[in-house]
Amino acid sequence: MGCVQVGECLTAPSWYFPRKAMDLESEDKQTKADGGSGSDLGVDPQMPVLRINQLDAFELDSTLEQLVWTQFSQCFQHCRPGLLTPVEPELRALLQLLLWRFTLYSNSATVGQSLLGLRYHSMLSSSPHHYRPLSRRQKLALALLSVGPRWLRERSHSLLLCLGLGSSAGVPPATGSAGTLQQGLRRSLAFISGVAQLAGLINFLVFLRKGSHPMLAERIVGTRAVFSQPNTGRDVTYQYMNRELLWHGFAEFLIFLLPLINTSKVKAAVYSFMFSREGRDEEGAREGPGLWKECGLCGEWPTMPHTVGCQHVFCYYCIKSHAIADAYLTCPKCGAPAGQPVPVKLEVEMSAS
Template sequence: MGMEKEGESTCEPATPVLRISQLDALELDSALEQLLWTQLCHCFQNLRPGLLTPLEPELKALLQLLLWRFTLYPGSATVGQSLLSLRYRNISTSPNLRKSLSHRQKLALLLLTVGPRWLQERSHSLRRCLGLTSGAPLSDGFQKALRNSLAALSGLARLASLVNFLAFLRTGYHPVLAERMVGAQAVFSEPSVTRDVTYQYVNRELLWHGFAEFLIFLLPLINTSKVKASIYSFVLGGDPSGVGGARDKEGAWRECALCGEWPTMPHALGCPHVFCYYCIKSQSIANNCVRCPKCGTEARRLEPAKIETLLRH
């Protein structure tokens, strides 16, 4: 994360940041806060259950303060923005200058980010202390007016956030209302470099993409078991000893020639090998001409395997 001096500015035109990049930066910041909170909870998991619950809003605000102190305050960029090569710039003075945020703007951004979250999580406790909870009897008109004012203020804040987000979708600037209020705008931390993509590169990528789609369409149509059996039969001449090595014939019935497991409902094709009924049946449904993948013997008749018959082969 680059350190910037107060008041540093350049006259280079800023390349607009994609909307999805700004939203991704917010999601990364939220994920980091959640990760830190989870790690903090794990530190107290062996203590009394519910120990952190009464102080949860304050502890979360403290974590956000620490993140602000070591990320946004020294470098004008959050963790999510740093991962995406973004940072904040000050547009309150001159929109065309890449000037970093002032200390006052950074502090205001902290208060407008942490403060509303803390108030939202503590709103029920605060209303209960003031006797403004819903259903509670109100002693005078002042408490009633105060409760209505707080409800209207909360609704107004949500409406302002919605309008700001709609404006962000329209213009591509300030996804958070606090950024618009303090005059902070996300820009690239380094001037963007134009990438020159040649015609040969694009043509090669299109050709490879078309070839990959053709393979994805073709591979499911190939009967790999039949191809494997044909290769074994051609290379090894149909000799089962060439495939099984030094394994004796007495052990051939102990595993399925297709799946390699102990055969379930063993069946045979007329060769010394056995198959699970469901393995060989699925092969016969997919292919009319079934061959043994071990020796290449073509299936004559599928019948339950008998050890005496297998040992005679």
């Protein structure tokens, strides 16, 4: 009997526990309505996310916004210059809202977070060990706190001018009560901006200490980044780190070394090693100055031919530009030290046709 009773309890339908079944059903409906799925139940919101992952997600989002704006502005490159300048803040805000609609509003994650396997988790959930997507109010608040302050900062001067509380170029500042109101409003805006920047700085320092809420808007809304899939911690092995450090060190060494290498001297040294200097001099003496038909640098017919003390001839502009770039220039053909360019005369052979 005891075994039968235990089996009955284990296989009892949901109407045996009406209150618990209703709670689970309502929670599942709310999760689906907010954009969640059944697989989200396996995500542990308590698993900490690396700070670098959260910062990289914001960098990816900023890069995407800039890329979208660049592509959008290129559509008007053949129009009148400055066409988008009067409404640029509004257009940027509109593009950000479009990105928000198809990313954060749809699946509680931005593009950068999706690429790094992250998404937002609502901290207003009653069960801290179960994932809960953002509600619509949280998504709207996050969009307003992300887009609104930036738009107000770019449009503050224009708004003051529209309200008659600002001063433009060529217009003397107002006096009396109007001037006092303008100064008071400007000081208030400057104070609010300073307080917001200070709050953002304090929030970032707290983020570096605790590892959550890199942006002040996330802390205000009550959300933080968690992994979108269970047990997806970022594992960086020492072998990978050593390889990256070695490669970066080698790249920095090459960046420092390459500008110090004189490619002309290296080329001349290799050429003189492969072809002996005596053989090249004998060949030049055998041909004679009347048969010089090729510049030693560009390989074309020498224009304003000059020589630098050896048996080879060069265009004036070729040898002069190389001499200016390298004070210790050598002949690229034979490796002899190059002196001052001296003009030579070439005898052109005319063959009867």
